[in-house]
Amino acid sequence: MEFRYLRGVTHPAIARAVAYDISGVVPGTHLAVPSPTLTMIIDLGHGLDLTGPGLTGRTTFRRCLSGMHPTPYWVHHDGLQRGVQVDVAPSLVRALTGAPAAELAGEAVELDDLHPRLAAELHGRVAAASVADRETIAASVLARYATSGREVQPDAAAAWSLLAARRGRVTVAELVERSGWSARYLAMKFTAEFGMGIKETARLMRFDAARRDLEGGRAAAEVAAQRGYSDQAHLSREVRTFLGLTPSAYLALRESEFVPV
Secondary structure (H helix, E strand, C coil): CCCEECCCCCCCCEEEEEEEEECCECCEEEEECCCCCEEEEEECCCCEEEECCCCCCCEEECEEEECCCCCCEEEEECCCEEEEEEEECCHHHHHHHCCCHHHHCCCEEEHHHHCHHHHHHHHHHHHHCCHHHHHHHHHHHHHHHCCCCCCCCHHHHHHHHHHHHCCCCCCHHHHHHHHCCCHHHHHHHHHHHHCCCHHHHHHHHHHHHHHHHHHCCCCHHHHHHHCCCCCHHHHHHHHHHHHCCCHHHHHHHHHHCCCEC
């Protein structure tokens, strides 16, 4: 599946999307990796079956929204997957519901439980669209509903923006200096808004950038140097922390997913 950065969708909290229509593959699992975005999936197949953070056993969703999570979910499929996935920034939760993204940290929920009208329209519009149009339609519907008027706490928002711009390579000391507040105050506001501490979020953002580099075929030693890890072993430890796998094992797993029948 190839994610597209959406054009013509004006809401800044909507990052990227992918429509998918997978069939004729061996039933199995694939890994839903931790990232610094929330994941919204509108399933048009037989249901999105997940195991992982916040779930007691295998759970089926139709319109799923998962918060940031430091460990993976496993997606179980029967050889058919249809739908659309939209990755969104934590600020979208505020815009949709008025509540902080922290309330979804480490959780996966049905969108119907948060915003039934949005869930129904999303599913109906996406189901009626061609595969090529699903991404833009889903993102446009989300943008239209993001009108609560509630914004992320300003100090937390500023810290998040700098962390995201630098892919996590910012010290807490620099964030504190820029904010003008104490480290304790900034940490409290940040965690209350996003559900993760500043250091953990920075690590997740840096890991996310490194993972994408590895998937793109770059050598682990090069990625480690580019993303600010002390050495390749440091990168490997971080990948294992977030995925439970070494970089080579993770890449091998990706290659083995969605094997044709």
